[in-house]
Amino acid sequence: MRNPISSKVSPIKPSGIRKFFDIVSEMDDAISLGVGEPDFDTPWHIREEGIYSLEKGKTFYTSNSGLKELKIEIANYMQRRCNLKYNYNEEIFITVGGSEAIDLCLRAMLDEGDEVILPQPSYVSYEPCIVLADGKPVIVELKEEDNFKLRKEQLLNAITDKTKILIMPFPNNPTGAIMTREDLKEIAEVCVEKDIFVLSDEIYSELTYSGDHVSIASMPGMQERTIVINGFSKSYAMTGWRLGFVCGPEVIINQMLKIHQFAIMCAPTTSQYAAVEALRNGDSDVEKMRNEYNRRRNFLMNEFKSMGLDCFEPFGAFYVFPSIKKFGMSSDEFATKLLQQEKLAVVPGTAFGDCGEGFLRISYAYSMDDLRNALKALRHFVEGLDK
Amino acid sequence: MNKEILEVISNNSAIPHEEIASMLNMSKEEVDKEIKAMEDEKVICGYPTLINWDNTDEEKVTALIEIKVTPQRDMGFNKVAERIYKFEEVESVYLMSGSFDLTVTIEGRSMKEVSRFVTEKLSTLEYVTSTATYFVLKKYKEHGIVMAEEKTGQERMLITP
Numbered sequence: 001m002r003n004p005i006s007s008k009v010s011p012i013k014p015s016g017i018r019k020f021f022d023i024v025s026e027m028d029d030a031i032s033l034g035v036g037e038p039d040f041d042t043p044w045h046i047r048e049e050g051i052y053s054l055e056k057g058k059t060f061y062t063s064n065s066g067l068k069e070l071k072i073e074i075a076n077y078m079q080r081r082c083n084l085k086y087n088y089n090e091e092i093f094i095t096v097g098g099s100e101a102i103d104l105c106l107r108a109m110l111d112e113g114d115e116v117i118l119p120q121p122s123y124v125s126y127e128p129c130i131v132l133a134d135g136k137p138v139i140v141e142l143k144e145e146d147n148f149k150l151r152k153e154q155l156l157n158a159i160t161d162k163t164k165i166l167i168m169p170f171p172n173n174p175t176g177a178i179m180t181r182e183d184l185k186e187i188a189e190v191c192v193e194k195d196i197f198v199l200s201d202e203i204y205s206e207l208t209y210s211g212d213h214v215s216i217a218s219m220p221g222m223q224e225r226t227i228v229i230n231g232f233s234k235s236y237a238m239t240g241w242r243l244g245f246v247c248g249p250e251v252i253i254n255q256m257l258k259i260h261q262f263a264i265m266c267a268p269t270t271s272q273y274a275a276v277e278a279l280r281n282g283d284s285d286v287e288k289m290r291n292e293y294n295r296r297r298n299f300l301m302n303e304f305k306s307m308g309l310d311c312f313e314p315f316g317a318f319y320v321f322p323s324i325k326k327f328g329m330s331s332d333e334f335a336t337k338l339l340q341q342e343k344l345a346v347v348p349g350t351a352f353g354d355c356g357e358g359f360l361r362i363s364y365a366y367s368m369d370d371l372r373n374a375l376k377a378l379r380h381f382v383e384g385l386d387k
Numbered sequence: 388m389n390k391e392i393l394e395v396i397s398n399n400s401a402i403p404h405e406e407i408a409s410m411l412n413m414s415k416e417e418v419d420k421e422i423k424a425m426e427d428e429k430v431i432c433g434y435p436t437l438i439n440w441d442n443t444d445e446e447k448v449t450a451l452i453e454i455k456v457t458p459q460r461d462m463g464f465n466k467v468a469e470r471i472y473k474f475e476e477v478e479s480v481y482l483m484s485g486s487f488d489l490t491v492t493i494e495g496r497s498m499k500e501v502s503r504f505v506t507e508k509l510s511t512l513e514y515v516t517s518t519a520t521y522f523v524l525k526k527y528k529e530h531g532i533v534m535a536e537e538k539t540g541q542e543r544m545l546i547t548p
Contacts, residue, residue: 021546034546124548173548295395295410302409345546368406 012131015124016351020335024345032345033374036173038237038318039365042274043285046236050274058269064261066094066245067272073279074245081205082215084223090250093257094267094275098203098231098244100260103129105199105227105246106165108255110135114164119150120353121321122169123201127353138163141355144323147312148177152186159190165197168216171204174352174361175321176314181214188219197252198226203244204317206235206286209294213316217247224249227256232271234317235286236278241271293318296364296371307379318365321349325358327385335360341384342377388430389421396422398531400434439534441526447494449478449523450501454489456514464488467514476504487519498522 017034024030041047065071071088078084078092086092095101102125110116112134118126119140130137140158142148155166168187170179179187191198198216205213217226231244244267246256278285300320304311311322324334331348338344347363349356364371395407404422408415425431440447456467464482471491472480478492491509495501501522510518527535 015548017546017548021544024545030545032545035543036547037543039543291391291394298412299406299410302412347546351548368402368410372406 008132008134012128017124017347020339020345020347020351023336023339027339027343030339030343030345031370031374031377033362033364033366033371034345034347035363035365036319037239037365038234038289039367039370040237040289042236042238042241043278043282045281046238046274046278046285049277050241050270053270053273058273060269062094062266062269062272064093064266065257066267067269067276070094070272070276070279073276074247077279078228078247081213082218082228084215084218084228084247086247087250091253092245092247093253093260094272095231095244095246095260096264096267097233097242098201098229099125100264101227101229101231101244101246101256102126102199102201103132104256104259105229105248105252106130106133106135107259108252109133109165109197113162115160115162117155117158117163117166117196119154119167119169121148121172121174121349121356121359122167122352123173124352126167126169135164136162139353139355141353142172142175142177144312144359148172148175148314148321149179149183150187152190155187155190159194159196163194163196165199166191168198168200170200170202171208171213171316172314173204173317174319174347174349174356175359176317176319178208178210178213178314178316179216184214184216184219188216188222191225192221196225198222200226200228202228202230204234205230207290207293207318208316209290209297210315227252232275232278236275236282237289238271238274238278241268241274243267243271243275293364296366296368299368299371300362300364300375303375303379307375307382309378309382318363320362320364321359322362323359327382331357331360338378338381342381344374344377344381388425388428392418392421393425393430437530437532439526441534446496448496448498448501449526450493450495450505451521451523452491452493452505452509453483453487453519453521454491454509454515455487455517456489456512457516458488459514467512470512470514471509474504474508476501487517 071092074092075086075088078086106129110133114135115138116130116135117140118137119142127137138158140154200216202215215228217223217228227248229246232238301313304322309322311320314320331350335346335348347361349359391411396402404418405415408418458464468480471477476493476495478494481490483490493501505518505520
């Protein structure tokens with residue numbers, strides 16, 4: 001029989017998280033700080049709107065680009081939160097989660113051999129999606145001493161004649177790092193000067209704890225060269241609804257929409273009706289969840305300090321990224337031992353790129369009760385190592 | 388008043404002060420002081436425990452009573468309310484807008500006990516012109532906490548990217 005598998009797909013490694021997931025699922029009583037989704041249920045008024053749409057029989061396809069009222073609400077939202085004007089009809093459409101938007105954007109924009117600058121540690125799907133779109137990932141290793149921000153010099157060093165896109169994954173999963181207005185200004189200037197497009201993944205935009213999120217698209221000259229990806233999963237605790245959106249220049253949006261039309265048709269209708277309610281009446285839910293995450297973040301940082309675990313202070317998402325370098329173990333070893341000895345699951349930093357070596361991703365999308373128990377186990381483990 | 392502390396303890400007054408301090412980046416002494424001040428100012432009026440008596444062998448009956456009263460010259464409703472809330476059986480008293488004046492909730496050991504209280508103590512008060520008593524059949528939610536909910540397990544996968 002001939003080899004049934006594409007030579008482009010078979011070299012792609014499965015996510016590093018997968019391996020760990022398999023071990024953890026075998027244990028009955030493991031506690032986990034390894035989850036990348038909110039612990040809150042979707043607020044009831046949003047769920048209720050989804051149910052109502054089903055009761056009313058709104059079970060058909062929507063237009064390829066999504067419900068008009070949802071696109072209008074998104075345009076309002078972008079104006080309100082990022083001070084960005086988008087035409088709802090030509091510059092916005094609805095995707096199946098932020099993940100689909102990442103894939104579409106890369107496929108619509110890349111030709112074979114085009115280079116994409118990818119800061120790591122970052123979310124697991126950028127690199128394979130670049131490869132699948134025939135692009136070449138150029139990894140920039142973010143440094144702890146820079147608070148895991150992308151620096152202008154790093155960007156300049158990575159740019160070649162073939163550079164087409166820069167991926168901006170901030171607020172960042174797994175480090176929790178954010179980029180401030182000043183940080184973004186430097187990067188934006190380089191992008192304009194070198195004529196580089198930006199894929200800005202702002203899925204955690206509502207979860208920043210030191211002032212409002214700033215979109216790189218709002219920097220001078222950037223809106224015309226930036227694709228902003230966002231969604232409902234993190235801000236409204238709607239992961240399972242699979243709903244994201246994308247805002248950008250019409251020329252790019254049109255081509256992305258073409259792929260979306262043939263590959264997906266449209267995002268789930270029920271989710272779209274629920275999302276309209278989320279954007280119209282959900283600001284206070286977001287604020288409540290943000291405040292709660294922030295308190296847990298403080299709690300974790302203080303606990304780490306008192307147990308002697310080094311960690312830079314992250315101001316975004318719901319992750320902390322402590323360094324375990326001083327214990328003389330690899331991330332994988334540390335995480336494996338922690339799981340075996342204390343039955344506590346965390347994700348090794350290396351799951352998010354080789355430069356995540358020496359770090360762990362710890363999620364605080366857990367109740368205070370869960371965090372308290374888990375940190376007790378972590379403290380016990382760390383204190384055992386010090387001896 | 389410290390709104391952040393109130394937010395933290397509003398659903399769980401049993402959180403140790405050390406932990407509140409850690410969550411809000413304050414010292415424990417500061418938290419102690421703020422809470423003490425709010426207790427003194429009667430911002431925090433008490434720390435009752437939310438008990439679901441339905442899950443015990445204990446018999447408890449709750450009734451909600453709408454009361455119409457004639458407000459008294461120089462006394463208004465406050466004096467009337469005070470005469471009512473001083474009874475130990477009375478759980479809460481609210482002054483209402485609308486077609487009646489006071490809502491009173493009563494907790495007793497039996498329907499008989501509650502009925503006796505209403506007929507003998509409440510309706511005989513000189514300012515009370517009428518009462519309507521409603522017995523609570525089941526409590527679904529109280530103080531923002533769902534009481535009747537079945538325990539759901541962890542729905543999330545243990546590790547996700």
